[in-house]
Amino acid sequence: MSEPSCSVAHRLLLRCATGAQVREAHASLMVTGELVSSPVAAAVFLHNTLIRAYARTGGAAHLEAILVYRHLLRSALPPDTHTFPFLLKASAAALPGSAIAAAQGGAAHAQIVRLGFSGQLHATNALIHFYSLAGDLPAARRLLETSATTDVVSFNTLITGYCRSGNSAAARKLFDEMPQRNGISWTAMISGHVHCGEEREALSLFSAMQSSGVPPMAATLVSVLSACAQLGALEQGRWVHRHLRVSGGGAATINVFLGTALIDMYAKCGEVDAAVAVFEAMPERNLLSWTTLIGGLAVHGRGTAALRLFEQMETSGVAPDDVAFVAALSACSHAGLLDDGRRIFAAMRRRYGVEPKLEHYGCLVDLLARGGRLTEAMAAVEEMPVSPDGRIWSALMAGCRFHGDAKLAERVAERLVALEPDNGGVYVLLANVYGAAGRHGEAVRVRGAMRRRCLGKAPGWSSVEVGGEVHQFTAGGGSHPAAAAARAKWAAVERRLREEEGYVPGREEVLVEVEEEEKDAAVGGHSEKIAMGFAMLRSGEGERMRIMKNLRVCGDCHRATKLVSKVFRREIVVRDRTRFHIFRDGRCSCGDYW
């Protein structure tokens, strides 16, 4: 007996990987007339399969899935229980910016009720999914609470919905209360914490998952690695890598997601060579894997290597997207590659049709401004099609400060203050510009204005990983139990730097109105130095010290860290807000350009 033609078409459609392929298969079904002239069950089946195929491929194809559904209705064919999950999935995926998709979801809900499908588990779950993505979490919650049948998937879907909308607390409550959990429940909650910037919660939930005996899935480890990357938790990240190597299948278990997550983790933990090794061992790479490594090399200041990789990616037939261009441009900006940066920026639109966004302008302005091309940088800002935000002006401002252009800095500061009047950091920047230009009276005036408005700068902190544990310090040491010991250790270290290298704590970074005597103490209290003191107290002699901070390294800390690496023969890895500094033998990998 020969196979029914709808089965052949079904298999064909599910093999389609792109919207264009689905469109072609769709067209051939229209030509043969199979879509409408088959027996009713087969015709509905084919419509469902088409909707599913469009839903899978993404982009504009999501909307075409909706068109197929409307074609089904126009052909007077009855949607069945299989139709709605596919339709809702496509509608949910098409949601951003599509009023049609939003309306279709609501209409499908009404139709489900009318046809008596509302008791069906799959319809319920698809609706929860749709409302979650539509941002209507109360509607999704109502479905979970009032539906006759729900299962673990219903809960998992709502947990994900809460997390995507930023409400991890509601998600966690649901997770804690749900009657049973599977691996996906744990994974959804762990990745949800990461999504909401709660990496520590994510890691502690992962250890709870392990205690509960549920084995981690690949997707779980991807999220765990992402948490490690954000936290700079190298030891835990390495543990995941080892775990992958020993548990079943060896390197083959490292899929493209895990490989990319490992690259990111190593790069963000200061081990860029390990990131390169993972990349080279990957059997399969995609745009994200390339981009991650390019960005990793960029933050390590390896601009030339990053650009070489970018070219290799192009030659291998992978077209860069907007994110890849951010990575390439930031590589130029961290390494001061002025001409390459200009060239790549121009090629974005011309060769690849990628419209430059704020981030791209940010890199360009940063590059030009720090390269001393302040006029060109200002011109770039003025010709931007989108209005510049605080980050763009800040990049320009940093350039002004670096090159001592107090006049332009004032103009830029006016724009910045207008944009972000409550951001104390802006005033600090301006005061520093005046300080660098020797106009101390003006600097004091700006500080005064800042105080009158009761504005503060975001408090700085530094953290250091010792023995797999992360310790955090604010300026002066903060509330860490070992703050006093760390401060004392730093004082001893600094004495040796003075004796052997003639180190004098720099003054340009200090609040100008602070008395002379207190200046050294204020600089000595920078969180980075306390963290370094703590690391020297607690870590082994030859060990690399790993410090992470939320602000940029200041000039004085940079100088002091270089000297520590020389005098104490220690390698020090510092991850600051924008890049890595690797200190060795009195030198820094940034070449003093940051």
Add this chain to the structure above:
DNA sequence: TTAGGGTTAG
């Protein structure tokens, strides 16, 4: 050989 949930870069 027809359904639903989780996963990486900036």
